Amino acid sequence: MGLSRGGGNRFSATIWPGFVDAMTALLMVMMFVLTIFLLVQSVLRDQITTQDSELDQLGQQVAELSDALSTSQAQAVSLDRDLAAERERLRRSEQAVAAARGEIDAQAEAARLAAARRRGAGGADRDLRRQNTETQQQLDETEAARLADAAAAEALRERLERSGAELDAATLELEAARKQAEETLTLLAAAEAAKQELGEQAKAQAGEAEKQAALLALARKTLSEQEALSAEDQRRLAALNQQVARLNDQLGSLRAVLDAAGDERREADLRAQDLGRQLNVALLRAAEEERKRRALEEEARTKAEAEAKDLARYRSEFFGRLSQILEGREGVQVVGDRFVFSSEVLFAPGEAVLSDAGRTQIARVAGMLNEISADIPPQIGWMIRVDGHTDNVPLSGLGRYRDNWELSQARALAVVRYMTDELGFPADRLAPAGFADTRPVAPGDTPEARAQNRRIELKLTER
Structure with missing residues (x-):
């Protein structure tokens, strides 16, 4: 008994320092993991803040581009209205020039006819010259008006061409702005997805940190319990050593009993095999008897059906004769x-x-x-x-x-x-x-x- 107690004390003295070292290493690893987690969480927070500011800037740029696009569209609409008004004015000027030319041609034809009728009279020549002069003046005035309208139309065409060039430039600028806005929206969507992914990663890491903290608390609790129970474990270890010695004695006795039981089991297996063979023979006999019984039942059923048919025939003959006799x-x-x-x-x-x-x-x-x-x-x-x-x-x-x-x-x-x-x-x-x-x-x-x-x-x- 004394030898067993001494062996248990040496075993406890050997295990305890290793256990303390293992728990210390576990705590250091957990502290290192927590430190890494805090650093990663800080870096992620900074990245999320930076991306939020970038998203705000991109939003402002998109708003400015939207304002510029609205202004360009308003200018294009105004230029379209001016172009339509100038085209209408040019059309009216051309109609007026055509009307004046027609009137001048009519007056010239009338003067020619009047000159033919009044040929030979001097007063008629003067009237004709005067009328020609007035007609020439009207023609000059009409031509001047036509030239002014043509100049105005040319200026309007130049203005329209400039407006078209400006409109094309504005359209190109708007298209570039639209592409930039689409790229900005794409960047915004990617940034939002990255933000969500970072948020999910942060949540997952926060949950992992909580798990690590819970494990750390559990390890600390276990360590304190182990320290509190170390003395009790030593006492229990000594008692267990005594029980192990007694169990070894009982194990020897059980081995002897198991050996004897093994012999009996082998004999029982042999008897079970013999009984299995007898059972198979009995099952075969029962199956044969069942087959014979079914055959006999089928034969009896067939015989009964035949007898019933015969009895029905004789019953029919019997009642037929009685009907004739008793009629x-x-x-x-x-x-x-x-x-x-x-x-x-x-x-x-x-x-x-x-x-x-x-x-x-x-x-x-x-x-x-x-x-x-x-x-x-x-x-x-x-x-x-x-x-x-x-x-x-x-x-x-x-x-x-x-x-x-x-x-x-x-x-x-x-x-x-x-x-x-x-x-x-x-x-x-x-x-x-x-x-x-x-x-x-x-x-x-x-x-x-x-x-x-x-x-x-x-x-x-x-x-």
């Missing part, structure tokens, strides 16, 4: 797969003793059944069910039978006993049943309906 007889009729005797034909009211007429009809039916039964193969399980039925009038209970149940059963039993005892019909082919008034064939309480419900039915069926 026109009162109190007896064939209904579906059974023939019905009226109780008034077979029994007296309230009695269960066959009358002579009833014995005659039952004997005739029994003879027909014997003839048909000889043709029915013995493997077909057929039988005649004799059903007794009464009306819904209750018995008084003072007679031999308490109610309609006993009366219907007694009448069916009387028919069966007569067929077996006196006619020699096989007893295993007959079955009496009494139904009282539970299965009427005619609803209502009239005498006719009650007479129809009092009946004896013979039905050829399967066992």
Whole structure:
């Protein structure tokens, strides 16, 4: 025990300095990471501030270019209006010159005609010269006005050409300004994207810094807990050394037990393999038995279907012959797969003793059944069910039978006993049943309906 405690103390003395060094290195690394993060965050903040100022300057430039563009557009609109006015004025001047020329030509033609009429008169010459002089003066004035208009038009054309050149220059300047504005907007969009990216990076780095701070706090907490628990760990380590020694002893015992258990397990595996083989054989046998059982069931089903078909054929033949024999007889009729005797034909009211007429009809039916039964193969399980039925009038209970149940059963039993005892019909082919008034064939309480419900039915069926 003393040796174990000494070994535990040496182990603790060896581990503790390494643990302290590792924690110190971890703290230094975390401090270095935090310092780098703060520096990167400061640089990013400066870059974001610089880009914000550049964005403001670009915005001002865009505003100035927009103002210049608006001014150039206003000048272009003014020049367009002046150009339209000068063109209208030139058109009116040309129209006036054309009108004056037409008037002068008309006056000259009139003077020529007047001169022809007044030829030879001196006064006419003077008038003609005077008129020519006035006409020449008018022509000079008109020509002067036309020349002035032409000069004005030429000046206007020169002004228009200068205006067009200025307009082209303004257009080029506007196009250059527009391109510069587009480039500026592109730069603004790139700067905005860079700003957003830097903001996201700053947020991510801030989150990483928070994580690092949390890890640092956790490491500090863990370090303090480790320092607080070091003495307790040494005590626990000594106790653990003692437990390890005891566990080693127990482990030796367990190994011996496991060896013995291994032998038993191998034997169990062998037994399990043997049982598996036996189970496979049993499963094969069960599958074979199941196959045979299904084959037998299929054979029995086929046989039963064949017997049912044969029985249906014999039933049809049986009821066909009975229909021919009983045709026109009162109190007896064939209904579906059974023939019905009226109780008034077979029994007296309230009695269960066959009358002579009833014995005659039952004997005739029994003879027909014997003839048909000889043709029915013995493997077909057929039988005649004799059903007794009464009306819904209750018995008084003072007679031999308490109610309609006993009366219907007694009448069916009387028919069966007569067929077996006196006619020699096989007893295993007959079955009496009494139904009282539970299965009427005619609803209502009239005498006719009650007479129809009092009946004896013979039905050829399967066992």
